[in-house]
Amino acid sequence: AQSVSQHNHHVILSEAASLELGCNYSYGGTVNLFWYVQYPGQHLQLLLKYFSGDPLVKGIKGFEAEFIKSKFSFNLRKPSVQWSDTAEYFCAVNPNSGYSTLTFGKGTMLLVSP
Amino acid sequence: DVKVTQSSRYLVKRTGEKVFLECVQDMDHENMFWYRQDPGLGLRLIYFSYDVKMKEKGDIPEGYSVSREKKERFSLILESASTNQTSMYLCASSQARGQETQYFGPGTRLLVL
Numbered sequence: 001a002q003s004v005s006q007h008n009h010h011v012i013l014s015e016a017a018s019l020e021l022g023c024n025y026s027y028g029g030t031v032n033l034f035w036y037v038q039y040p041g042q043h044l045q046l047l048l049k050y051f052s053g054d055p056l057v058k059g060i061k062g063f064e065a066e067f068i069k070s071k072f073s074f075n076l077r078k079p080s081v082q083w084s085d086t087a088e089y090f091c092a093v094n095p096n097s098g099y100s101t102l103t104f105g106k107g108t109m110l111l112v113s114p
Numbered sequence: 115d116v117k118v119t120q121s122s123r124y125l126v127k128r129t130g131e132k133v134f135l136e137c138v139q140d141m142d143h144e145n146m147f148w149y150r151q152d153p154g155l156g157l158r159l160i161y162f163s164y165d166v167k168m169k170e171k172g173d174i175p176e177g178y179s180v181s182r183e184k185k186e187r188f189s190l191i192l193e194s195a196s197t198n199q200t201s202m203y204l205c206a207s208s209q210a211r212g213q214e215t216q217y218f219g220p221g222t223r224l225l226v227l
Contacts (some may be wrong), residue, residue, distance in 0.1 A: 009154065015117040034215070044199060044204065045155075058118070088154060088174050099164060100145050106156040 002027040004093050005079045006105035011114050013081050021076040021108050023091035033074040034092040034102065035065055044090070050074065061085070117141070118219035120205055128223045133192040135222050137205030146188035147206040147216060148172075148180060157204065163188055164210075195226045 007022035025031065035047040048059025055067040065076045074091060088109050092102040138227035139146065147163050149157040149172075158186055159172030161180040169180050177199060181189045190206075203222045208214040 038216075043220050044206075046215050046217075049215060058183075099162065099170065100210075100214050100216070101147070101155075101162060102158060103159075104149075104157040111183060 002015075002093060002095065002103050004091055004103050004105040006091055006108050007088075008108050009106065010109045011111070013110070015083055015112055015114055016080050017075065017112075019076070019078040019081045019085070019110070020088055021091075021110070023074045023076065023105060024072050025074070025091075025093045025103075027093060027095055029095055032094040033067060034084070035059065035063070035074075035076050036090045036092060036104075037087050038090070039087045047076070047089070081110075081112050083112050085108060086112045118205055118207055118217050120203075120222050121217040122222050123220060124223050126199045126227065127192075127195050128135075129196060129227050131195050131226075132190075133195050133224065133226075135192075135203055135205075135224070136142040137188045137190070137207075137219055138186050139205075139207040139217070140186065140189075141207065141209075143184065143207035143216075143217075144185070144210040145208045145214070145216075146182065147208075148178075148188065149204045149206065150174070151202040151204055151221070160190065195224075197226050200224060200226045 005024045033050040037047045038044045050067045052055045058064045090107045091105040118139045147162040148160045163182040179191045205219040206216040208216045
C-alpha cells in the first residue's frame with residue numbers, strides 16, 4: 001500500500017524565515033501530488049497540486065513545491081513566511097489510475113512567531 | 115465555489131448510540147469521501163463513493179457504514195458508537211475519477227462518552 005511521510009510534525013519559525021516542509025511517498029507508478037492546508041478553525045483547503053509537466057508548481061499565498069521523481073519527494077517551500085501562515089500542512093498522494101482517493105501524510109504543524 | 119456542508123459542527127453521543135453524520139455537496143460531484151482526522155495521524159479514509167448507491171471501503175472502515183441514496187448526499191453511520199471513535203470527521207467531494215481536487219467540508223467533531 002502506498003504511504004506518505006512528512007518529515008516534521010512541528011516546525012517553529014520567525015516571520016520572514018524561509019520554509020521547507022518535506023514530503024516523501026512510496027508508490028512505484030505515476031502519481032498526482034497535493035499539498036493541503038488547514039488554518040486554525042477553518043476547512044482543509046488546497047494549497048497546490050502537481051499532475052504532470054513542470055515539476056515546480058506554484059500555489060496560493062506564495063507557496064511552491066517541487067516534484068523530484070527520482071527521490072519520490074514533493075517538498076513545499078516558501079521564501080518568507082508570515083504570521084498568517086500558521087497552520088497545519090498536509091501532503092497527499094493519489095495514484096494516477098483507478099479511484100480518486102488520497103493518501104495523506106500525518107501533517108506538519110507550522111507556528112510562525114511575529 | 116464548491117460548497118460541502120456537514121450537518122453538525124459538534125456532536126456529543128453516548129457509547130452504544132447509533133450516530134448519523136450527514137454531508138451534502140452542491141457541485142454535482144460524483145465522488146464523495148469520509149475521513150477521520152486525529153492529532154498526529156493525519157487524515158485516514160473511512161469510506162468513499164463514486165456513484166449513487168455505490169460504496170467502497172477505505173483504510174479504516176471497521177465500525178462504520180455509509181449510505182448514498184442521492185448524488186449530493188453521503189452519510190456516515192456509526193452503528194454503535196465507541197469511545198475510540200471520538201474524532202474529527204471530514205467529508206469531501208470531487209468530480210469523476212481522475213485528477214480531481216477534493217473539496218472538504220468544515221468537519222464534525224464527535225465526542226463519544
